[in-house]
Amino acid sequence: MKPRIGLLCSGGDSPGMNAAIRAIVRMSLYLGYEPIGIHRGYEGLIDGRMEVLTAGSVSGIIQRGGTILGSGRSVRFLSPEGRRQAYENLQKWDIQKLIVIGGDGTFKGADQFLQEYPTLRVLGLPGTIDNDLYGTDLTIGFDTAVNIAVEAVDRLRDTAAAMGRLFLVEVMGRDAGFIALHTAVAGGAEAVLIPETPTDFDAIVSVLERGWKRQKTSAIIIVAEGDEAGGALRAAEELQKRFPHYEIRATVLGHIQRGGSPTATDRILASKLGAVAVERLHEGASGAMVGIQSDLIVLTPFSKAVKAHSPLNPLLLRLIDILSL
Ligand code: F6P
Numbered sequence: 001m002k003p004r005i006g007l008l009c010s011g012g013d014s015p016g017m018n019a020a021i022r023a024i025v026r027m028s029l030y031l032g033y034e035p036i037g038i039h040r041g042y043e044g045l046i047d048g049r050m051e052v053l054t055a056g057s058v059s060g061i062i063q064r065g066g067t068i069l070g071s072g073r074s075v076r077f078l079s080p081e082g083r084r085q086a087y088e089n090l091q092k093w094d095i096q097k098l099i100v101i102g103g104d105g106t107f108k109g110a111d112q113f114l115q116e117y118p119t120l121r122v123l124g125l126p127g128t129i130d131n132d133l134y135g136t137d138l139t140i141g142f143d144t145a146v147n148i149a150v151e152a153v154d155r156l157r158d159t160a161a162a163m164g165r166l167f168l169v170e171v172m173g174r175d176a177g178f179i180a181l182h183t184a185v186a187g188g189a190e191a192v193l194i195p196e197t198p199t200d201f202d203a204i205v206s207v208l209e210r211g212w213k214r215q216k217t218s219a220i221i222i223v224a225e226g227d228e229a230g231g232a233l234r235a236a237e238e239l240q241k242r243f244p245h246y247e248i249r250a251t252v253l254g255h256i257q258r259g260g261s262p263t264a265t266d267r268i269l270a271s272k273l274g275a276v277a278v279e280r281l282h283e284g285a286s287g288a289m290v291g292i293q294s295d296l297i298v299l300t301p302f303s304k305a306v307k308a309h310s311p312l313n314p315l316l317l318r319l320i321d322i323l324s325l
Pocket of ligand 1: 012103174
């Protein structure tokens with residue numbers, strides 16, 4: 001019987017998860033393993049919802065958003081009893097090696113699981129649109145999410161310019177401003193509100209006034225959902241108080257950013273990380289996230305990957321103000 005590798009997606013889905021699944025399955029087969037897909041993340045592990053995957057199971061999925069395995073946030077896996085059931089199912093299915101694709105919560109769960117069952121071998125892939133993990137320049141899904149948000153901003157800019165309005169656009173990012181910052185630079189926004197920096201409405205007001213002085217016809221402000229201003233709707237109310245006669249509109253992009261076909265960047269990233277994760281597991285690595293830094297594949301212990309995210313690019317932060325002059 002061939003040795004087995006289990007794989008699951010957990011947490012919020014992200015575009016590129018399917019490309020990662022495909023890479024894991026095909027590299028596993030190449031190295032002589034039998035890949036086992038686990039449905040709906042840790043929940044499926046606890047309930048034993050697993051199936052043998054073949055090369056054909058992952059045909060035609062590289063371009064699809066979401067995940068063919070399903071994903072979810074498991075409350076039961078937070079308890080020792082849930083993890084015990086999960087471990088028993090792995091034993092039943094003869095799986096010693098596991099790859100988990102997800103973010104913060106996924107890796108915290110994997111870390112705890114390994115502490116209790118150290119004979120297992122577990123590696124993680126950064127699968128989240130938020131880009132908020134330490135140890136990787138990019139997470140799978142981030143590039144797609146940013147491109148979706150930028151396309152939306154371009155469309156809103158047309159209306160903003162035609163009607164002479166200020167638009168506040170809320171993007172995802174509960175704890176991190178990566179999507180917001182990158183969308184703001186690529187969308188030519190006048191300002192960005194993110195959780196990592198204090199929100200200063202007086203500074204935003206002066207930027208807007210500067211634009212009006214030189215007869216700008218529109219303005220766009222990108223707001224990360226986790227910013228302390230409380231999202232785009234609240235920030236719009238705050239600005240409307242200061243400019244009662246100005247037409248201000250707020251748009252919340254929400255989960256639209258998480259769906260759809262992954263960009264080539266996300267497909268390539270997912271293919272690299274998925275394939276190398278299998279190779280590293282094969283060599284005996286465990287307890288770490290497989291990420292990419294300056295185009296090199298790097299393993300970062302789960303505990304470190306979730307502790308803090310990599311800093312935002314200070315150059316991008318500085319450019320928002322200068323380039324929207
Ligand atoms: O972690 C990814 C993410 O999309 C966050 O940006 C967002 O805050 C959260 O998931 C939304 O979670 P849910 O899909 O459970 O509403």
